[in-house]
Amino acid sequence: MDFIVDATLKAVKALYQTDIAAADVNLQQTRKEFEGQVTIVTFPFVKFSRKSPEQTGKEIGEFIENEVADVSGFNVIKGFLNISITDAYWIKQLYTEIAGDGFGTFPAKGEKVMVEYSSPNTNKPLHLGHIRNNLLGYSVAEILKANGYDVIKANLVNDRGIHICKSMLAWQKFGNGETPESTGLKGDHLVGKYYVVFDQQYKKQIDQLKAEGQTEDEAKKNAPFIIEAQQMLEKWEAGDPEVISLWETMNGWVYAGFAETYKKLGVDFDQYYYESKTYLLGKDIVDEGLAKGVFFKKEDGSVWIDLTADGLDEKLVLRANGTSVYITQDVGTAQLKYNDYHMDKSIYVVGNEQDYHFKVLFLILQKLGKSWAQGLFHLSYGMVDLPSGKMKSREGTVVDADDLMAEMEQTAKAQTELLGKVNDFDEDEKKQLYHNIGMGALKYFLLKVEPKKRLLFDPNESIDFQGHTGPFIQYTHARIKSVLKRAGFKSGQTNGGTKELDTVERELILALNQYPDAIMQAARDYSPAIIANYVYELAKTYNKFYQEKPILKAEDEIIMQFRLELSAASAKIISKAMSLLGINVPERM
Structure with missing residues (x-):
């Protein structure tokens, strides 16, 4: 909230004759047990005020309350200044920002990022591990796009x-x-x-x-x-x-x-690279490394790099017979990718069994003086396990991706028909719905967990319409769409008036308002889990609002239109957030 940051800068200048930067102001969402919506951490300002954190917070709070019309009050808990924002501000925020199509979309940063994922071998089908890899790579790419990066989705196919x-x-x-x-x-x-x-x-x-x-x-x-x-x-x-x-x-x-x-x-790629065309790359870079003294040659003619001073070991980069090893190819391919796109960042989505390999690769490129090596990042992720006997697998060890997706659609069909939700759907609609629910359940379950963590995927648990699942969020979206359809809702029919917000209405606007912050954090951490957990909390908050506040039977027309606008904004943000995870949200379920 820029206006709170600006007011804080003015307060510190006026009260303590000190200039600070916007980055020095630490804003947080106020904890639910305290009054207010925005919290300013006052501990960093004590060195200027030479007073206690509580007294500092009180002085800054009084200044901001007098300075900013949209601030209705404040309270101080230890070193935390909790600011209350007027209902009029939140209603205006809903109509002028949140409800707009551009909300949660950032301007172009002028930076390129390559996200390399999938990287299959052409001797077998894709399996469960590939599914997590593909979903992570695709989602991270979509999140970075939403943040304003120019993203290239790449797939390096091991075809030799x-x-x-x-x-x-x-x-x-x-x-x-x-x-x-x-x-x-x-x-x-x-x-x-x-x-x-x-x-x-x-x-x-x-x-x-x-x-x-x-x-x-x-x-x-x-x-x-x-x-x-x-x-x-x-x-x-x-x-x-x-x-x-x-x-x-x-x-x-x-x-x-x-x-x-x-x-x-539901994943795609902008650029394919093939090891059959890249496996000879890197040999010229070995010559470059020898000339620079980065590599050394042993008596048998093999070429190595000594990384022991960096806490690693000696690494072979060229065999005595002149043939390359994997690290040589990867050095060459990294150079090829940079030559093709000159990207600012390059993200490798690869399982954590390759952690050491990427430490070595990035260190070699840095020692070779490649300026772009600082932009390389290994998005390491954990294995996916299944409860025994839950799924078919080939040879009892590898769970085939196609089998798993078909099984997910069948589970979605069984669960949906059991609840009697599709009696008026035609066959094509049913087929599409089962696909959307099955894929939504699979994707959400795998993406809601932080990438580094190993996870246990339970297909039945993933399709619980009342749990922390994709189908719960999909159903919330469909519920909103049903309400809007029954109301014949058209956006922008009212400006919301100056009504006083109920607690749950304010909570819902606050949850919607956090969407851009969730995108920024997810991009910064390369973590779709942040978006997944954000949209789950948003769906929960909407359902609480839906249960507590009448919409179509609201006490007057203005309140009904306001709650419909709030519902429409909720559906829009749920849809946008889920699309960043590669998940479709049905219009009806």
Whole structure:
């Protein structure tokens, strides 16, 4: 609230002959047990006033109350000055700011941010871990956009390597020409099937070699299947036309399958990078690092960087045979991305098992003198677990993303029909509603938890219409839309008059007014959980208002129109906030 900050600056200047900056004024929302809506922390001002925090707060409060017409009173609790704002101010705020389409939208910052997420392997379908990754990346990108950043959503696809060759080899040997069309399987599922077949056959060969007297390590190295896969990778890297053709065909199947999953999940990308095109990058940067003395060469010709002084260890960046390792590729790809977009920040959405890798990557780029390396950030997130037996999974370990989404829609259908909420819906409307509820439940449950935390996803709990869930918020939105439709509501029919606000009406306006702050904090922390928990509290506050205050049967026309305007603003902010999480809110449920 800029006018409170400005008044505080004037108060400190007038009372204590001291100039302070706006950043020195710490504003907070007043705690519910105290009177007021805005709290100023007075402890920092004691060094100027040379008085107690309470006396300082009293003097500043009296100054602000006399200076600002919209301030109706104040109280001081220890070092906290609680300011009460007039009802007229809040009503004006509702009509002139909150109800407007631009509320919660920030002007362009003139800064570019790349958010890289998903990063799948093209040898298997997307799984539950990928879902959390995709939802986090997409939501963070949308939140940053709302904050005024120019955002590029990027996907680095791991489409080469020994794991890709395993699927290719198994299909070549056992596929009998199967295609997605001939089997009816999505392309990524078909390729994933042969990744499993490779594993099964490889294990049989290992067991056979062990039975013949080899150790487990020897058997793993000598099994014919793994040797053939390694030879296939060598042929691929040498440009063998037959291997390249097979790779292009099977990768094409996977990309088509991924596209379906991404569409259903509601995520998208502006830029794709492919490891098949980037895996040789970084070698020139190794030469640059050697010339600068950042890297050193060992007697066998391998190239390393010593990070022990930084609390890490020595890290290989180029093998003795001149081939690169993952960190080399990532250094090169980071440079490529910067060359393409010259972004101010680059966010990598990757699981916490890669924490060490990104510490090393960012440190190497900083030591190489890359000015843009300071803008790199690893958005690390925890694993997602499921209660045992709740969901189908392939091999009992990996929960398939497509299976999970289909199961969520079925659970949404069962729960909704049980409550008898769709009796007047046609079949297409029902199908869309079950999708929206199922996806809303899944997304909200995964995003309401801080990214760093490991979480347990319970599908049934996520679709509780009365719980801390997406469907509860979706239902609140639908409830508001129903009220507005029955009223034939049109915005702007009244300015709200000068009525005195009831406590719950004031609470609801305050909750709506916090939306821009929630967006700023979520962008600063790269945390969709802040938006998720904000919109849940807003929905709860609206439902309290709905239960306590008649809307269509309000005591007079002005009050009814005011409460309808307040309801319409609530629906708008709920919809906007949920869209930042990638969640659709139905008009009716």
